[in-house]
Amino acid sequence: MVDDNGKPRGRSVTSKVMTVLAAFTPARPVLSLNEVAKLTDLPLSTAYRLVSELVDGGALERADSGGYCVGLRLWEIGSLAPASAALPHVAVPFMQDLYEATHENVQLAVLEGREALYVEKILGHRSVTVKSRRGGRLPLHATGVGKVLLAYAPQQLIDEVLAAGLKRYTPHTIIAPGLLLDALAEVRRTGIAYAREEMTVGTLSVAAPLLDSNGNAVAAMSIVVRSTGADVERLAPAVRTAALSASRRLRSWPHDQGV
Amino acid sequence: MVDDNGKPRGRSVTSKVMTVLAAFTPARPVLSLNEVAKLTDLPLSTAYRLVSELVDGGALERADSGGYCVGLRLWEIGSLAPASAALPHVAVPFMQDLYEATHENVQLAVLEGREALYVEKILGHRSVTVKSRRGGRLPLHATGVGKVLLAYAPQQLIDEVLAAGLKRYTPHTIIAPGLLLDALAEVRRTGIAYAREEMTVGTLSVAAPLLDSNGNAVAAMSIVVRSTGADVERLAPAVRTAALSASRRLRSWPHDQGV
Numbered sequence: 395m396v397d398d399n400g401k402p403r404g405r406s407v408t409s410k411v412m413t414v415l416a417a418f419t420p421a422r423p424v425l426s427l428n429e430v431a432k433l434t435d436l437p438l439s440t441a442y443r444l445v446s447e448l449v450d451g452g453a454l455e456r457a458d459s460g461g462y463c464v465g466l467r468l469w470e471i472g473s474l475a476p477a478s479a480a481l482p483h484v485a486v487p488f489m490q491d492l493y494e495a496t497h498e499n500v501q502l503a504v505l506e507g508r509e510a511l512y513v514e515k516i517l518g519h520r521s522v523t524v525k526s527r528r529g530g531r532l533p534l535h536a537t538g539v540g541k542v543l544l545a546y547a548p549q550q551l552i553d554e555v556l557a558a559g560l561k562r563y564t565p566h567t568i569i570a571p572g573l574l575l576d577a578l579a580e581v582r583r584t585g586i587a588y589a590r591e592e593m594t595v596g597t598l599s600v601a602a603p604l605l606d607s608n609g610n611a612v613a614a615m616s617i618v619v620r621s622t623g624a625d626v627e628r629l630a631p632a633v634r635t636a637a638l639s640a641s642r643r644l645r646s647w648p649h650d651q652g653v
Numbered sequence: 654m655v656d657d658n659g660k661p662r663g664r665s666v667t668s669k670v671m672t673v674l675a676a677f678t679p680a681r682p683v684l685s686l687n688e689v690a691k692l693t694d695l696p697l698s699t700a701y702r703l704v705s706e707l708v709d710g711g712a713l714e715r716a717d718s719g720g721y722c723v724g725l726r727l728w729e730i731g732s733l734a735p736a737s738a739a740l741p742h743v744a745v746p747f748m749q750d751l752y753e754a755t756h757e758n759v760q761l762a763v764l765e766g767r768e769a770l771y772v773e774k775i776l777g778h779r780s781v782t783v784k785s786r787r788g789g790r791l792p793l794h795a796t797g798v799g800k801v802l803l804a805y806a807p808q809q810l811i812d813e814v815l816a817a818g819l820k821r822y823t824p825h826t827i828i829a830p831g832l833l834l835d836a837l838a839e840v841r842r843t844g845i846a847y848a849r850e851e852m853t854v855g856t857l858s859v860a861a862p863l864l865d866s867n868g869n870a871v872a873a874m875s876i877v878v879r880s881t882g883a884d885v886e887r888l889a890p891a892v893r894t895a896a897l898s899a900s901r902r903l904r905s906w907p908h909d910q911g912v
Contacts, residue, residue, distance in 0.1 A: 451671030472731030473788025529732025
């Protein structure tokens with residue numbers, strides 16, 4: 395995609411369109427035209443034309459504050475992605491039960507590339523503040539759901555994650571490959587993963603896999619609580635139960651009654 | 654967009670890309686290449702090229718069953734749309750309270766074109782089955798959230814909806830313009846809307862607006878219950894309270910603490 399001078403070349407219009415859309419991130423949800431051009435390495439005139447066409451199609455919108463943001467129409471189409479539609483549809487009632495039993499944050503994440511992508515999240519007034527957001531990503535090695543997804547992933551992904559290096563987020567993040575491999579083996583053995591202040595100081599995550607009929611983890615469910623005084627003995631069976639119930643429902647779906 | 658022979662002409666590639674994406678709908682979330690070409694009126698070779706490029710960019714994915722579906726990457730980018738991100742973030746805890754107090758379906762919808770677009774939904778095991786889904790649309794005149802959104806909309810939209818005709822979904826759907834206008838006036842007076850078996854026989858919806866500081870309805874929150882034995886006297890204040898609380902929070906957000 396890059397020529398000898400480091401410039402993009404021969405990119406199709408479709409690829410440019412995707413690059414423009416991908417310039418919008420949680421950290422920068424509103425962009426000016428200049429910012430779009432700069433972030434995508436496109437000439438300003440090209441950026442202007444593509445952005446205008448995307449606004450016409452509803453994929454982008456003018457933001458109230460000036461600049462552009464992602465349009466509701468894109469979210470509407472994106473909502474058809476199976477992992478964002480069918481999976482939460484099946485899992486949410488069980489997440490709801492777990493929330494009601496604990497009043498803590500309940501989350502559902504899937505593997506996307508080498509990160510955990512949060513597809514569903516239930517939070518109440520009283521829950522501890524967490525870094526995840528629906529549609530957001532967090533690292534695999536430092537989160538409860540991430541450890542579950544990594545533990546059940548092909549060895550190749552584990553190798554890639556280790557090769558990329560384990561970034562430290564708090565003093566408690568596991569950054570030694572050997573320790574992470576031990577932790578993953580323990581997850582496979584027990585069906586439960588913990589992240590103890592490894593992503594955020596002060597929070598504890600307890601996670602369990604949603605398994606398909608082949609034993610693959612299609613998603614991970616977790617509960618995130620304040621680490622001070624957290625009753626792990628009580629939380630682990632609750633998360634495990636909700637994840638097992640959702641797994642069972644997932645395996646019988648959509649054959650029994652559909653959405 | 655259509656020439657004298659009824660063929661599309663001069664469509665930009667961006668517009669073709671949006672047309673390909675828009676071919677995927679809740680009713681047909683998985684499409685073969687032939688279906689994409691047919692639905693978009695594009696030559697098969699063009700459809701093939703665009704679909705391949707969209708798969709490369711993650712906007713589409715190969716479906717397990719063959720064919721193509723919307724990719725999780727598109728949902729991830731779409732999740733940045735303000736109405737799908739900031740609004741639910743503020744409203745969900747109050748929806749959660751409403752769910753917990755009632756164990757019924759709780760929904761949040763915004764106006765999109767001439768329809769209600771459902772951006773958030775909480776459902777439990779015991780709730781009645783409803784037609785809405787997150788990312789789905791339902792008509793304004795036959796749903797609780799729709800009547801709220803229409804009641805607070807500019808007169809021009811009300812005129813357009815009446816001009817388009819009021820489709821009958823059940824024997825109870827309001828199809829007489831005069832009756833709908835009366836109902837909308839009542840919604841503005843009371844701050845609450847009902848849909849009594851107007852979309853689905855057997856279900857009752859009670860809805861209330863989320864108002865910004867200018868008194869505009871930015872969204873509508875509703876509860877949907879079985880119409881048999883529904884205690885409207887009890888439900889209306891609960892929905893109204895949750896919507897008012899969410900409105901207050903919305904007006905102070907994001908100035909007080911951010912996401």
